[in-house]
Structures are given as structure tokens and as C-alpha cells.
Amino acid sequence: MTPPVVLTVAATDSGGGAGIAADLATFAALGVHGACVVTAVTAQDTRGIRAIHPVPAEVVAAQLDAVLDDLPVAVVKTGVLATPAAVVCLSTRLRSCSGTRPLLVVDPVLRASTGATLAGPAMIAAYEEHLFPIADVVTPNEDELEALGRPDHPGLLVTRGGAVVTTNDHGTGCTYSSALAAHLAHGADLGTAADAAAAFVAQQLLVSQDWQLGRGRGPVAHTIPEGARP
Incomplete structure (x- = not known):
């Protein structure tokens, strides 16, 4: 059976724990075909x-056109968008989709789990003006929700830490929003x-709770134990 397609619009993570690496691994684990648009390296x-090296907006636009003109994308999910221009580019391209627009899952990555700030006031303003109005789901964590001024959005889902106590949690937000997008692509309700x-x-x-990878906050696992696949 042909799998549904989910597109991630996000940045790379050279350590493999978050960003596009986490998104594509999660898509594969949950039975959807993953496409990607790189917004930053x-x-x-x-x-x-x-x-951080942002990708020029015209290259972001070209990637979006390449995917959306060719593949039947069911869901688009965002990660680090890097620049206000990329936010506007994505919004404009989705609004111009002919026929049924893909569902949009916005993970407003404002701060990395390691503490780095990834979006300032200009990015927040771009999210609010251009992307939130067309988003089907927005998935901030508590800190991001506060930074966004606790917006009122019908598809707002605040992600919280679970019951598993571990510092190997790098990439959990990306993994959650990607898993959400994958299940939506399979036809599940919100x-x-x-x-x-x-x-x-x-x-x-x-x-991954007992893994020893790296010298900081280790990655959430993207390997699937035998017998645990959906």
C-alpha cells in the first residue's frame, strides 16, 4: 500500500537528535513517507x-515547490524555520495550494532543549501573523507558550514532560510533533x-533513558525495539 506523505520544514541537527533527523526517523517508524525542506544547517x-546557517528564502521556496508540485503531501509540519522570510514563504506557498491544502502542524521551536534561543521577537511576530492563522495544530512547550503570550488557538496542544525521568530528551518536541503529523496523515482525528x-x-x-551518547542532553531514541513497531 502506498504510504501517506508528510513534509517536514525544519533545520538539520548534525548530532542526529532533533530537527529533520528526528522528523524523518519518526515518520519512517510510524509508516509514512517523509519529505523535507531544509530551512537551516x-x-x-x-x-x-x-x-546556524539559514537557507536563503528563494531556496526554501524552490524546495517547497519541488515537493508540493510532485508528491501528495497530506500533512506539513514545521520545526526551526530560522528566518521570518521562511515563515512568510511557507505561509504563502500553502495558501496558494490548489485543491485541498495539506494539514499544518506548527511546532514553534523558539528555544532548543540545550538552552539556545532559536527565535526572537521578529520570528514570533511572523508566526503570529502568517502561520498560526492557517495552522491546524500548534504544539509549543510551556516555555514557548509563555514566550508566545499564551495565544488563543483552537488547535493548541501544549507539550509537557512525561513520566519518564531522563536527561536523554534532546529532540522530544520534534519527535512529538512528527508523530502527531504521522498519525494525522493516517487519518486519525486530532x-x-x-x-x-x-x-x-x-x-x-x-x-533511551539509560543511553550514554554525547556529553550533554542525550537524544530521545529513534530506534524501535523488536516487537514494538506500530
């Missing part, structure tokens, strides 16, 4: 972000998709 490890995404993240945190 980061030099990143478990201790922090060393450098409540069912949200519950399934939370259960998936909890399962993966259990897998």
Missing part, C-alpha cells in the same frame, strides 16, 4: 548549537493523534 551536538504521539514519545524515552 546547524552545527549542533548534545551540549548546544555552535552555529485527539487520537495527540494521544498516540504522546505514547510514542514515552515509549522512545524509555528506550
